[in-house]
Amino acid sequence: MKKEVLKYINFLKDRGISNPVLEVQRFISEKFNIPLHKVIVGDFDFSEKLEESLKDFCEKRAKGFPYGYILGFTYFWGRRFFVNSHVLVPRPETETIVEFVLKKVGKGFKGTLLDCCTGSGNLGITLVKELVLAKVFASDLSLNALKVAKENAKNLSADISFIQCDKLYCFKEKSFDVIVANPPYVGIKEKNTLEKEVLNEPEIALFGGEEGYEFLKDFLFQALKVVKEKGLIVFEIGYNQSESIKNIAKELLKVQNLYFVKDLNGHLRVGVIENA
Numbered sequence: 001m002k003k004e005v006l007k008y009i010n011f012l013k014d015r016g017i018s019n020p021v022l023e024v025q026r027f028i029s030e031k032f033n034i035p036l037h038k039v040i041v042g043d044f045d046f047s048e049k050l051e052e053s054l055k056d057f058c059e060k061r062a063k064g065f066p067y068g069y070i071l072g073f074t075y076f077w078g079r080r081f082f083v084n085s086h087v088l089v090p091r092p093e094t095e096t097i098v099e100f101v102l103k104k105v106g107k108g109f110k111g112t113l114l115d116c117c118t119g120s121g122n123l124g125i126t127l128v129k130e131l132v133l134a135k136v137f138a139s140d141l142s143l144n145a146l147k148v149a150k151e152n153a154k155n156l157s158a159d160i161s162f163i164q165c166d167k168l169y170c171f172k173e174k175s176f177d178v179i180v181a182n183p184p185y186v187g188i189k190e191k192n193t194l195e196k197e198v199l200n201e202p203e204i205a206l207f208g209g210e211e212g213y214e215f216l217k218d219f220l221f222q223a224l225k226v227v228k229e230k231g232l233i234v235f236e237i238g239y240n241q242s243e244s245i246k247n248i249a250k251e252l253l254k255v256q257n258l259y260f261v262k263d264l265n266g267h268l269r270v271g272v273i274e275n276a
Helices: 001-013 020-032 034-041 049-061 067-071 092-103 122-130 143-155 188-193 214-226 242-252
Strands: 073-076 078-080 112-116 136-139 163-164 176-181 227-236 258-262 268-274
Touching: 001 020, 001 049, 020 067, 020 176, 034 214, 067 073, 078 122, 078 143, 078 227, 092 122, 092 227, 092 268, 112 122, 112 214, 122 136, 122 143, 122 176, 136 143, 143 163, 143 268, 176 214, 176 258, 214 227, 214 242, 214 268, 242 258, 242 268
Parallel strands: 112 136, 112 176, 136 163, 176 227
Antiparallel strands: 073 078, 227 268, 258 268
């Protein structure tokens, strides 16, 4: 590792960044298109331009700016997605939804699918690229988020239709075979416990009500109307929300056919309603 890089690693370490070595190495590699193994061994030119970018990166990270916002993109399901402060940065755990849907419906799926609360478009675009025979739609309340999603669809040559909509209110009953969503599910009461990096992401995409599951309750109520008979509803939840969602589904929505799928960390991360 180059000695010039060490001071920036130590700068981030002193400010509480959890994995400063990997972050600095990844940034240099991704920003300047240098193979990561060359960055690790120091086989690259530490130019003035690189140092200026690295300094700016470290200063912003120390202030809590998400890595993806600074770099301008992130990866989801192996594809590169443009991101900015109008959308959440896609997380690896959300890939659990993609993996589940692909296994459940199969590559030959020819039905209709809606990605509600699309944000950067990572779920809908990924699914339309994988399910090439499906008709895929994506919705979001935020026009700024939809601009980001449309740019990603253009960059990735994804044939997907975007609609501005508050949850599912603008869709007719029995419209979709599959509905997926990564809705806001963080509780407002948890705000003071969140990392400053998370708090730099858009609140409209983070907070689902005082407890966190209020948005989900309304979403599920609508989704059960909008999904077709024997349809599929797949949605992300907080790691500790499965019991609350189970009670809501059973007691308020009279849903019995609900179960949960674990993410790579072993958390019950995705709710599934089959034969809705």
